[in-house]
Structures are given as structure tokens and as C-alpha cells.
Amino acid sequence: MFNKPLSEEELQLIRCTEEVLSNLNEKDNNCVKAAAEYLCRKRLGGVTPLDKIAAKYNAQLICVYKWYERLFQMGFKYPRDWLEYYLEVVRRTYGEAVAREVKRLYDFLKSKGAVEGLKIGGVVAALLYYAARKNNVKYDVVKAAYEFDSYPETVVKNIVLFQWHIYGII
Incomplete structure (x- = not known):
């Protein structure tokens, strides 16, 4: 058959x-x-x-x-890479364009040293705020925090922290 x-x-x-x-x-x-x-x-x-x-x-x-x-x-871990794992979550939930924007912002902030020492889940949840705004996608800080294993307060703190870098103030 x-x-x-x-x-x-x-x-x-x-x-x-x-x-x-x-x-x-x-x-x-x-x-x-x-x-x-x-x-x-x-x-x-x-x-x-x-x-x-x-x-x-x-x-x-x-x-x-x-x-x-x-x-x-032996090194076969789940997930292999937390950033890739969270980007896949963004891709499935919010779409490819939003995931690309989150990745672009992450790379930019990493080059500035702005994500050093921060948990990747809280970083992605905060970057999702900027990517969602750019792509006219609804964003909820509480939902994003729980989707990415973080606290809403941490996400809000990261949003404020990252705005200085994203908008060129630093």
C-alpha cells in the first residue's frame, strides 16, 4: 500500500x-x-x-x-545548545521572522558583552519583546517568562538593560 x-x-x-x-x-x-x-x-x-x-x-x-x-x-546532551533550543521554541510559537530577529539581537548584544553572566532563557524572553514589537506580534511578559524558564521580573529587568544597547545609548 x-x-x-x-x-x-x-x-x-x-x-x-x-x-x-x-x-x-x-x-x-x-x-x-x-x-x-x-x-x-x-x-x-x-x-x-x-x-x-x-x-x-x-x-x-x-x-x-x-x-x-x-x-x-559522552556529550550527547539535551538540549545540545540552550540558545538553539529556545530559538526553536520562538520559531514554533511566534514564527521564523521573530526567531531571526531574536537571533540577530542576541548576536549584537553578545558582541557588546551585554549578555555575559545572564541566563539564556531570560535573555531570549527579553529579546522576544523587541522582536515581537518589530514584527507586530502580541507579546506577554509573563507568558514569555514562563515559556523560557525565567521570572517576569528578570525579563523586565533585561528588557530595560538591553534597551540601552539596542537603541544606541551605550
Whole structure:
């Protein structure tokens, strides 16, 4: 019969899993496959429980968990990069144009040393304010703070801090 085409999320999951597995000599091990898929699902924002993925590969849960831990120790982390992870959240929620603007502002502020020592979630939530205004997208500081694992007060502080750099006062 006919197979339906894979969605973009499914293709991303397959690419990520293959990338992780290509760095290991355990490609035929179902525990490794399940651990790699779990790691990649987490990177992509998925919430599939580890036990369901283990069952999919007919692997023991403890074996999959141990391999997941080993992958983490080998440097396969979730997320691979917090900025990229948060930009993906912005992309999915607010669109590509807003994500590009957040990235542009982040690069600019980083070049000025303005983001040194600040948590990336609070930085992205604050930059989303400027990017949303530029792209006529509704922005809610409380929603943004919780989306990016920060506090509303921190986001407001960052918005004020960044305005000096963004508008050329500093």
C-alpha cells in the first residue's frame, strides 16, 4: 500500500537519531536506539515517556536508561545548545521572522558583552519583546517568562538593560 509522507518533526527525529547513532559502534543494540530516540525527542520538545520508547524497541527500561545516561556522559546532551533550543521554541510559537530577529539581537548584544553572566532563557524572553514589537506580534511578559524558564521580573529587568544597547545609548 501507500505510505503517507513523513512530517517535518518525524524527519528531524530520524536525522537526530541517526546523527547520535553514527557516532557509536552499537547501531544494532535496541537499548542504544531507544536511548538515542529518547534524547532526540527531548531535544525536539517531545514528551514521550522513556518506557514507551523502550517498549517500541523491545528493550528493557533499565538498559535504555543506562544507555541514556552513558550518552549524556559522552556529550550527547539535551538540549545540545540552550540558545538553539529556545530559538526553536520562538520559531514554533511566534514564527521564523521573530526567531531571526531574536537571533540577530542576541548576536549584537553578545558582541557588546551585554549578555555575559545572564541566563539564556531570560535573555531570549527579553529579546522576544523587541522582536515581537518589530514584527507586530502580541507579546506577554509573563507568558514569555514562563515559556523560557525565567521570572517576569528578570525579563523586565533585561528588557530595560538591553534597551540601552539596542537603541544606541551605550
